[in-house]
Amino acid sequence: MKHTDEETLAMMALGEETDPSASLHLNECDACRREFESLRRVVAASPGVPPDGELIAPPDDTWDAIAAELRLQSRAVAPLRPPAPAPAAQPRPRAPRRFGRFAVALAACAALLGAAAGSAITWWMTRSETARVSTVTEGKRLQTLRTGSAGFAGLTNDSGRRSLEITVKGLPENSGYFEVWLMDSSHTKLVSMGVLGPDGRAVLPVPDTIDLREYSVVDVSVQPYNGKPDHSGESLVRGTYAG
Numbered sequence: 001m002k003h004t005d006e007e008t009l010a011m012m013a014l015g016e017e018t019d020p021s022a023s024l025h026l027n028e029c030d031a032c033r034r035e036f037e038s039l040r041r042v043v044a045a046s047p048g049v050p051p052d053g054e055l056i057a058p059p060d061d062t063w064d065a066i067a068a069e070l071r072l073q074s075r076a077v078a079p080l081r082p083p084a085p086a087p088a089a090q091p092r093p094r095a096p097r098r099f100g101r102f103a104v105a106l107a108a109c110a111a112l113l114g115a116a117a118g119s120a121i122t123w124w125m126t127r128s129e130t131a132r133v134s135t136v137t138e139g140k141r142l143q144t145l146r147t148g149s150a151g152f153a154g155l156t157n158d159s160g161r162r163s164l165e166i167t168v169k170g171l172p173e174n175s176g177y178f179e180v181w182l183m184d185s186s187h188t189k190l191v192s193m194g195v196l197g198p199d200g201r202a203v204l205p206v207p208d209t210i211d212l213r214e215y216s217v218v219d220v221s222v223q224p225y226n227g228k229p230d231h232s233g234e235s236l237v238r239g240t241y242a243g
Contacts, residue, residue: 004032013039139165142218142239146172151237153218155206162206164193168220168237171200176224180204181231182215183238190231191215216240 004022011018012026013036026033139154149170156163166180178196183189194204206212219238221231 003029004036006035009036010039012036013042139167140240140242142220142237142241145235145238148172149236151220151239153239153241155212155241155243157243162208162212164202164204164206164218164241166196166202166204166218166220166241168196168200171196171236172222174222174224176222178236179221179223179231181219181221182206182210182212183217183219184214185216187217187219187238189215190219192229193218196220 004025008018008022009032012022026036139152142151142153144150149168149172151166151168153164153166156165164180164182168178171178178200180193180196180202182191182193191210193206194202196202217238218241219231220236222234222236223232
């Protein structure tokens with residue numbers, strides 16, 4: 001079965017006269033009928049066309065600006081332009097008007113695709129911005145005490161609820177666990193805050209009874225499962241936290 005070409009379907013959606021056999025084909029072909037209905041919805045949503053069918057050509061740099069915004073190769077796809085008007089002395093043929101309306105239908109399709117592309121770009125930009133903010137708010141970089149490890153820590157205060165957010169990258173393989181501590185500047189007074197997650201991250205609540213002016217240093221240690229609550233003496237990262 002020979003399907004109706006896209007231009008004919010677009011003309012039918014615009015209400016233009018076409019070969020009667022094309023209309024008959026729609027009654028027999030589900031695929032063409034679905035495409036025709038899609039084009040009708042596009043045309044219904046598109047702006048109207050001036051009575052004389054004329055379309056105003058956009059500036060020459062319009063497509064270049066769109067391509068630059070979407071990071072496409074400039075002129076990779078030729079922009080839709082209405083045909084040049086016929087000389088004033090000659091009667092205006094019907095074909096240019098048809099092409100103009102067909103261009104509107106295609107432009108409407110392009111607008112819908114542009115909206116989808118815009119949503120994708122917005123999602124990408126939002127995702128990139130979120131990733132950037134996440135990186136910034138990972139906290140202050142801590143001193144590395146074991147080759148291959150890197151740590152970041154920051155203090156947040158949400159409506160009076162204090163939390164220590166910490167990330168350690170490059171965790172070594174071990175049979176124990178990784179514990180987070182707050183220390184004073186002399187490293188002699190310690191308070192255990194909790195344990196890092198398997199991904200090297202943790203958000204640990206900080207009790208109001210802890211004076212952060214005194215406990216200004218964070219430390220992450222490698223702890224064996226030996227039943228002892230003391231610091232093992234083997235630290236991965238240590239330093240003052242942001243906030």
